[in-house]
Amino acid sequence: MEKNVNAIMPGLCARVVVEVGDKVTKGQEVAVINCMKTEFSVASEYDGIVKEVLSKEWDELQVGNPIVILEVER
Amino acid sequence: MINRLLIANRGEIVARIIRTCKELGIYTVAVYSEADQHAPYLEQADDAVLIGPSNPMQSYLNIEALIQAAQRTEVDAVHPGYGFLSERGAFAEAVEQAGLIWVGPSSTVLKAISSKCYCRHIADGVQVPVIPGTLNPVADGGSVVAYGRDRGWPIFLKLDKGGGGKGIEIVNNESEAEEVLQRASRIGQMAFGSGDCYIEQVVEHPRHIEVQFLADKHGNCVCLGERECSVQRRHQKIIEEAPSVVVTDEDRQRLFERARNIVLKIGYEGAGTIENLRSADGNYYFMEINARLQVEHPVTEYLTGVDIVKWQLLIASDEEINFSQADVKMDGHAIEARVYAEDPETFVPSPGTITRLRLPETGTHLRIDHALKENGSVPPFYDPLLAKVIAWGSERAEACNRLIEALADFQIEGIKTTIPVNLAILKRPEYLAGQIDTGFIDNNFLV
Numbered sequence: 472m473e474k475n476v477n478a479i480m481p482g483l484c485a486r487v488v489v490e491v492g493d494k495v496t497k498g499q500e501v502a503v504i505n506c507m508k509t510e511f512s513v514a515s516e517y518d519g520i521v522k523e524v525l526s527k528e529w530d531e532l533q534v535g536n537p538i539v540i541l542e543v544e545r
Numbered sequence: 546m547i548n549r550l551l552i553a554n555r556g557e558i559v560a561r562i563i564r565t566c567k568e569l570g571i572y573t574v575a576v577y578s579e580a581d582q583h584a585p586y587l588e589q590a591d592d593a594v595l596i597g598p599s600n601p602m603q604s605y606l607n608i609e610a611l612i613q614a615a616q617r618t619e620v621d622a623v624h625p626g627y628g629f630l631s632e633r634g635a636f637a638e639a640v641e642q643a644g645l646i647w648v649g650p651s652s653t654v655l656k657a658i659s660s661k662c663y664c665r666h667i668a669d670g671v672q673v674p675v676i677p678g679t680l681n682p683v684a685d686g687g688s689v690v691a692y693g694r695d696r697g698w699p700i701f702l703k704l705d706k707g708g709g710g711k712g713i714e715i716v717n718n719e720s721e722a723e724e725v726l727q728r729a730s731r732i733g734q735m736a737f738g739s740g741d742c743y744i745e746q747v748v749e750h751p752r753h754i755e756v757q758f759l760a761d762k763h764g765n766c767v768c769l770g771e772r773e774c775s776v777q778r779r780h781q782k783i784i785e786e787a788p789s790v791v792v793t794d795e796d797r798q799r800l801f802e803r804a805r806n807i808v809l810k811i812g813y814e815g816a817g818t819i820e821n822l823r824s825a826d827g828n829y830y831f832m833e834i835n836a837r838l839q840v841e842h843p844v845t846e847y848l849t850g851v852d853i854v855k856w857q858l859l860i861a862s863d864e865e866i867n868f869s870q871a872d873v874k875m876d877g878h879a880i881e882a883r884v885y886a887e888d889p890e891t892f893v894p895s896p897g898t899i900t901r902l903r904l905p906e907t908g909t910h911l912r913i914d915h916a917l918k919e920n921g922s923v924p925p926f927y928d929p930l931l932a933k934v935i936a937w938g939s940e941r942a943e944a945c946n947r948l949i950e951a952l953a954d955f956q957i958e959g960i961k962t963t964i965p966v967n968l969a970i971l972k973r974p975e976y977l978a979g980q981i982d983t984g985f986i987d988n989n990f991l992v
Binding site for chain 1: 599600602603886887893894896925926927928929
């Protein structure tokens with residue numbers, strides 16, 4: 472099934488550090504958000520495979536906006 | 546004299562610059578990104594131009610968009626404010642090449658002093674002590690190890706082109722020297738286009754003491770006193786004051802002399818600041834030059850009665866400074882508290898919408914520089930500075946008490962602010978006793 476990794480802060484997407492097909496583990500950093508000039512690491516809450524990357528550098532993000540979609544085993 | 550001025554910035558500093566322009570009869574053009582389209586200061590400007598999306602890379606950091614706005618509104622000068630492109634030689638050059646007046650030191654000077662090693666050489670050349678370390682960038686990890694073996698650990702690696710508290714890495718022992726140098730170089734390459742690092746030794750319990758100066762195009766340079774900015778978090782200032790409780794008259798004269806020597810050697814024209822560190826044993830070391838109007842300039846304006854923005858505009862218009870060092874009077878004491886949109890305990894940013902706003906009453910002893918309004922938004926894309934509250938007193942305790950009273954009266958809801966920590970600092974016995982250094986917040990508030 473699919474699970475999203477969402478923005479935890481509003482701001483700009485500083486970078487997404489995973490690519491489609493990458494295996495990620497729970498707690499692993501998948502993206503960095505720049506909020507008011509401070510960078511915040513966004514970690515995955517699941518083990519899974521990156522299915523889709525929805526954000527890119529400089530995209531505006533609101534809290535809860537999906538950044539990547541993971542394929543997660545049930 | 547400048548007739549029409551574009552202000553290439555956002556927030557409180559735009560309102561601040563407009564205030565002086567109104568007094569001088571200068572027509573003002575403000576610029577804004579989509580996120581700032583309802584900002585209150587836009588109404589104070591004579592004209593306001595949309596320059597791009599919220600992302601600062603496409604708006605406030607977009608040289609092309611700013612030059613186009615300047616040409617479209619037929620201004621004859623550009624004031625860069627602070628932060629953003631204010632110290633960027635390439636922006637100053639673009640302004641100059643468009644045939645406009647740049648309010649600040651020339652692009653040639655800005656490009657030269659963007660190298661901290663260049664500034665260290667200049668200071669050293671006019672017999673001003675710099676923070677002990679290397680004058681040139683280090684060649685490799687081996688030379689970092691050699692330096693540390695000779696002088697002891699830890700040491701700092703600083704990026705030659707770094708700034709804004711970024712690009713400072715500590716090396717605790719020789720085994721991590723290579724790795725830290727690689728990391729710092731990589732960050733420098735990405736953020737500042739240069740990976741060059743030089744070495745600075747650790748100054749124990751340093752106090753941050755800076756000298757405000759004005760230098761015109763006729764060889765005059767006048768110092769407007771010092772400011773102490775030792776209370777910082779993440780290498781960024783939060784409480785600033787003037788005068789400093791530790792700077793003696795003798796120290797002050799020596800710091801002024803040093804500042805003048807550096808400024809004249811560089812050929813710097815405009816307002817600027819020489820930042821120094823003062824070690825616990827009372828030695829002063831040159832740190833860097835801030836080639837812009839500083840956030841904390843109101844503290845100096847309160848003490849001296851000199852309008853620094855006015856002099857920036859006059860100097861840019863080739864006017865000569867019409868007063869001497871002896872004419873500069875420093876009366877009383879002023880303290881500024883920066884109010885940030887941050888959680889007061891963790892300093893995590895807190896953007897959002899201001900649902901309620903009640904500002905304390907300002908007057909002779911209290912000044913508030915801000916760009917706030919009720920129901921106004923604080924976007925997540927820019928610096929978290931919300932307001933600067935500055936109080937004056939005939940002596941330090943009076944200024945401090947007035948500032949405490951004002952901050953306690955400052956009512957803002959909808960976002961978190963640093964007001965509680967501003968108050969806690971000002972009420973701390975160590976602060977009242979003047980026992981502060983740059984580790985004050987880390988040691989007292991971030992447990």
